[in-house]
Amino acid sequence: MGMASILSSLNGHHHAACWLVLIGYLLDLADGAVARQLNACSALGAKLDDFADFTTFGIATSLLLRTSDLLDNILCMCYVLSVFVRLCFFSSGIPFMYRGLPCIYSSAILASASLLSGGNMALLRVIAVAMILFMISQNFYPHDRVLESQAWKKVVYAGGVIMVFCSSFPPACMYYLLWSVSYILFPTSLWSSKV
Template sequence: LGRTLDFLRKNAANGLSMANLVAGLASVLCSLNSLADGAVARRLNACSALGAKLDDFADFTTFGLATALLLQPRGVLDGLLAIAYVMAVFARLCFLPSGIPFTYRGLPCPYASSLLVSTFLLSAGNVTLLRVTAAVMVLFMVDRGFYPHDKVLESQLWKKAVYAGGVVAVLFSPAPVASVYCLAWSTSYIVFPYAIWSCKTQPLPSPNAE
């Protein structure tokens, strides 16, 4: 018993670090999964009001609450930033409809979450960098810019290959490799949304669209 307690004491910090790593990878995997659930529902003709509500609730839990915990809030300002991030996800899901088919208004929260989680893993949890990244993602999520519905599993073959590669990287690659992959993916969508990720048949929204 004494040896067991001593082992647990010496490895408590390591255990928490591993839990952080697992949580980060799980969040990245959830980001990938979020891009697939809608496509599966449409393919199986199984869309429903309940499914849409469940999807929004799952997104809010994973990309809002769970991701905000990575900010490691320890004071008032940290707590306010975490709350702002969660509320940005809530606003993005509930109050920013675009009114244009297959078009989002404001950055979809899975991409913000994927970028933040990748930053967390690659920087070994650097709090300052995480806070800056989170603040920028809040601005992207609540702005009124347009982003295309990427429709990854319903579009070009190369996009399906990118998605499959992401799943393989998260499940079977070392954490740094998976993080770089997801960081590049999310950054490409944020910086070049229509140049890379829009469907060929999807029209660009009018600058005056409301």
């Protein structure tokens, strides 16, 4: 999804690039559960997962911010670097906890906001700066395996899949936006695996 989103962005297909990031969001939440279910976990798989995350939620998402303006291109580089830092230093030392906002949520917020606002760059710049700060923060966020957790979280995930294929895009974008913002606002009270 990341590579396809990058190609879409480079060819001026902004709408498709955003949707491919959102589909990557769903696939990223599912890939670990599928690997564990198939007993196909490996060190190589973990490295490939980080590479896929960096491609989709770093490079592809940053290209949603790209314009011909130098400051926008600097913002793109800062966004990519913050995802890189976040992925390299995600371990908090606490089981099932991340330090800093996982990049999938910041990407979903940016892609959804881009689709809803029609690519309003002023709004996207503000959101991108906020997401960079959340990703490099020292706050703790739960690493909840959505598809291996409570039934209501599986329903939220299924709703995300349905929204991609069966809904017109404003409601689908609002769905992903609310889902991701709820993770930022209520990380432990709502999304912790203990809930």
